[in-house]
Amino acid sequence: MPENLIPSYTIGIDLGGTxxxxxxxxxxxxxxxxxxxxxxxxDFESWSDLLSExxxxxxxxxxxxxxxxxxxxxxxxxxxxTGCIEAATDLPWPSPIPLVEILENKLGLPVVxxxxxxxxxxGEMIYGSARELQNFIVLTLGTGVGAGIVCDGHLLNGxxxxxxxxxxxxxxxxxxxxxxxxxxxxxxxxxxxxxxxETTRRFDFKNPADPDNPDFTAKDVTLAAVHGDETAKRVFDxxxxxxxxxxxxxxxxxxxxxxxxxxxxxxxRNLLLNxxxxxxxxxxxxxxxxxxxxxxxxxxxxxxAILGTAALPYIITK
Amino acid sequence: MPENLIPSYTIGIDLGGTxxxxxxxxxxxxxxxxxxxxxxxxDFESWSDLLSExxxxxxxxxxxxxxxxxxxxxxxxxxxxTGCIEAATDLPWPSPIPLVEILENKLGLPVVxxxxxxxxxxGEMIYGSARELQNFIVLTLGTGVGAGIVCDGHLLNGxxxxxxxxxxxxxxxxxxxxxxxxxxxxxxxxxxxxxxxETTRRFDFKNPADPDNPDFTAKDVTLAAVHGDETAKRVFDxxxxxxxxxxxxxxxxxxxxxxxxxxxxxxxRNLLLNxxxxxxxxxxxxxxxxxxxxxxxxxxxxxxAILGTAALPYIITK
Numbered sequence: 023m024p025e026n027l028i029p030s031y032t033i034g035i036d037l038g039g040t041x042x043x044x045x046x047x048x049x050x051x052x053x054x055x056x057x058x059x060x061x062x063x064x065d066f067e068s069w070s071d072l073l074s075e076x077x078x079x080x081x082x083x084x085x086x087x088x089x090x091x092x093x094x095x096x097x098x099x100x101x102x103x104t105g106c107i108e109a110a111t112d113l114p115w116p117s118p119i120p121l122v123e124i125l126e127n128k129l130g131l132p133v134v135x136x137x138x139x140x141x142x143x144x145g146e147m148i149y150g151s152a153r154e155l156q157n158f159i160v161l162t163l164g165t166g167v168g169a170g171i172v173c174d175g176h177l178l179n180g181x182x183x184x185x186x187x188x189x190x191x192x193x194x195x196x197x198x199x200x201x202x203x204x205x206x207x208x209x210x211x212x213x214x215x216x217x218x219x220e221t222t223r224r225f226d227f228k229n230p231a232d233p234d235n236p237d238f239t240a241k242d243v244t245l246a247a248v249h250g251d252e253t254a255k256r257v258f259d260x261x262x263x264x265x266x267x268x269x270x271x272x273x274x275x276x277x278x279x280x281x282x283x284x285x286x287x288x289x290x291r292n293l294l295l296n297x298x299x300x301x302x303x304x305x306x307x308x309x310x311x312x313x314x315x316x317x318x319x320x321x322x323x324x325x326x327a328i329l330g331t332a333a334l335p336y337i338i339t340k
Numbered sequence: 341m342p343e344n345l346i347p348s349y350t351i352g353i354d355l356g357g358t359x360x361x362x363x364x365x366x367x368x369x370x371x372x373x374x375x376x377x378x379x380x381x382x383d384f385e386s387w388s389d390l391l392s393e394x395x396x397x398x399x400x401x402x403x404x405x406x407x408x409x410x411x412x413x414x415x416x417x418x419x420x421x422t423g424c425i426e427a428a429t430d431l432p433w434p435s436p437i438p439l440v441e442i443l444e445n446k447l448g449l450p451v452v453x454x455x456x457x458x459x460x461x462x463g464e465m466i467y468g469s470a471r472e473l474q475n476f477i478v479l480t481l482g483t484g485v486g487a488g489i490v491c492d493g494h495l496l497n498g499x500x501x502x503x504x505x506x507x508x509x510x511x512x513x514x515x516x517x518x519x520x521x522x523x524x525x526x527x528x529x530x531x532x533x534x535x536x537x538e539t540t541r542r543f544d545f546k547n548p549a550d551p552d553n554p555d556f557t558a559k560d561v562t563l564a565a566v567h568g569d570e571t572a573k574r575v576f577d578x579x580x581x582x583x584x585x586x587x588x589x590x591x592x593x594x595x596x597x598x599x600x601x602x603x604x605x606x607x608x609r610n611l612l613l614n615x616x617x618x619x620x621x622x623x624x625x626x627x628x629x630x631x632x633x634x635x636x637x638x639x640x641x642x643x644x645a646i647l648g649t650a651a652l653p654y655i656i657t658k
Contacts (some may be wrong), residue, residue, distance in 0.1 A: 088416055097626065157499045171593070173496045173503060180491060180595025181475045182627075187592040190625045194512040203625055267631040275489070275593045277498025307508045307521055308427055309417065309500075 031090050033077065033131070034332030036138060037061065037097040037121075039112035039165030040215075041075065045325075046080060047332035051149055055080045056328055066115040066124075066137050074128040074144070093133045094334025096141030096327065097121060098166060102183030105135055111202035112166040136334045138162065138327070139186055142284050142319075143170025144337065145330030147177075150321040151282055158280040159272060160319070161188065161265075163287035166202075167210035167217075173276040177337070185189070188272060190260055195264045212264045215240035215286055221260055227253050244290045258293040265294070266301020273302075273310040284319040284326065341372065350470070351395065351409050351449070352650030354456060355415040355439075357430035357483030360391065363643075364398060364408070365650035369467055373398045374646055384433040384442075392446040411451045412652025414459030414645065415439065415482060418499030423453055427490050430484040431521035454652045456480065457504055459494055460637075461488025462655065463512040465495075468639040469600055476598040477590060478637070479506065479583075481605035484520075485528035485535075491594040495655070506590060507532070513582045530582045533558035533604055539575050546571060562608045580647030584619020585611070591620075591628040602637040602644065609636055 035044040045056035046053040065071040099110035105122030143160040146152040167189030192207035199211035218240035247254035363374035381387040417428035423440030461478040464470035486506030496503040510525035517529035536558035565572035
């Protein structure tokens with residue numbers, strides 16, 4: 023977008039498997055307004071109606087009608103060519119969903135779609151710990167696991183925008199875990215929030231919270247580990263060990279200088295980071311071992327997703 | 341390089357684990373002169389002396405002194421930042437080797453260094469089956485296994501030029517094979533020429549040629565398979581199955597439209613290609629299965645390496 027056309031405001035929407043987060047952002051990266059609701063509405067129509075209503079009200083309330091240049095939306099399995107979500111295994115509705123077309127009709131604004139993890143990488147690049155880096159990977163550890171890969175200063179897109187589906191690379195450490203995609207051994211069966219809960223279940227967690235309870239989440243495991251529960255700490259040791267082995271392979275693709283862990287599971291911070299770094303350095307090829315900085319995102323999770331998606335209209339052209 | 345500075349001639353040198361191939365190429369891609377010698381000279385000094393002598397004689401003989409704009413050299417573990425070969429496990433001399441500095445001094449011409457597999461990818465992009473493709477991977481199956489990855493039209497370089505070391509991604513199908521890098525399970529322990537020989541040995545090959553003989557090579561296995569030897573065919577079935585599983589993972593990084601198999605092992609053509617394609621489609625995530633064209637390089641192996649490295653001065657700036 024030429025500099026003289028940089029708009030005053032864009033909207034960022036992060037469509038996650040659990041929550042939908044959205045906000046209005048000015049060109050300096052200030053979030054004027056943000057909100058969220060659970061993604062699991064009865065159908066896609068209800069979701070898009072609810073989102074449109076909330077956004078219209080906000081634009082009205084802030085006097086921004088006619089001042090929004092575009093909408094960026096981050097979603098799993100986003101086909102940037104067709105504007106559809108294709109066969110997303112982490113969303114509650116049947117695919118494909120012509121997301122761009124439907125939202126443009128409802129909101130009367132140009133909409134661009136990007137991989138949710140790519141949006142996170144852009145957020146890190148513009149506002150976070152990846153500023154001034156040319157080679158890094160942002161691994162999003164949430165309901166699923168995804169990645170935004172920046173190599174030689176370019177965000178990797180691929181033929182249809184499906185570059186960086188690193189949650190679906192399979193490993194023998196997860197060979198007995200079936201993924202939502204139908205295959206066995208995907209990293210996300212271990213390193214996602216669901217994966218953490220499943221590991222906790224397998225490790226015979228004795229904490230008052232019961233991992234077999236449907237309300238039990240990865241957050242409960244983090245809390246227990248922070249309070250010193252040995253089993254919960256072992257869950258993060260195991261997860262970090264697996265994650266380090268996976269990242270050791272991933273480094274061989276793009277020779278990154280940094281790998282940034284992002285999303286809910288990364289809130290466990292050093293509990294997850296320390297075993298991940300140890301395992302990475304033990305397993306990576308000599309060209310990468312000890313040479314890649316692995317750290318936790320310095321951006322607040324929800325804000326980073328909004329900032330990243332709100333930046334999509336600046337870098338994706340239709 | 342600005343268009344008005346496009347030189348008439350460049351030199352391409354492919355430093356492989358087995359042979360060193362080199363040639364003088366004009367700006368239209370015509371090879372005026374080419375030659376080769378075995379890489380395993382007593383030391384690096386002897387190698388660089390022999391190469392310099394042969395190149396000086398050729399430049400003299402063709403009346404090209406003063407008309408060569410630069411030299412591109414493709415080598416394993418090439419650090420494009422320092423101009424050194426770093427800890428290459430497939431070369432007969434101790435690393436690091438300040439290759440660029442030494443050759444510039446001996447030949448008095450600017451030298452740029454690139455990963456050997458990246459040079460192959462550039463060769464495919466300029467003269468081969470990857471013309472007009474924006475997203476593809478060239479996998480070089482030779483003494484070792486490497487890769488040149490082009491994503492969104494850019495050849496991936498990475499922090500130090502070590503992007504695409506896909507021969508050193510580990511898999512459980514090779515967990516009992518130790519790689520030259522010191523780790524276990526690297527793809528190149530199966531899919532390289534040495535890997536083919538090792539598999540043949542394990543498969544109790546009964547052909548007149550003996551895989552325990554030091555002169556036995558992957559070429560002998562290819563010939564036996566072409567002549568209908570069942571064990572030799574099983575070797576390629578196994579290798580293709582492993583390769584397909586590996587490529588199924590690799591697709592998730594850059595969402596390629598094509599994967600091109602290059603190098604000596606790929607000379608087995610359909611014997612290797614058919615089981616590779618079958619295995620890829622059985623193992624890849626739904627986003628990629630059935631959607632990636634996997635084929636054998638249409639360039640002659642030795643020429644492609646020379647053309648690719650000769651093109652390096654056009655795309656790598658110092």
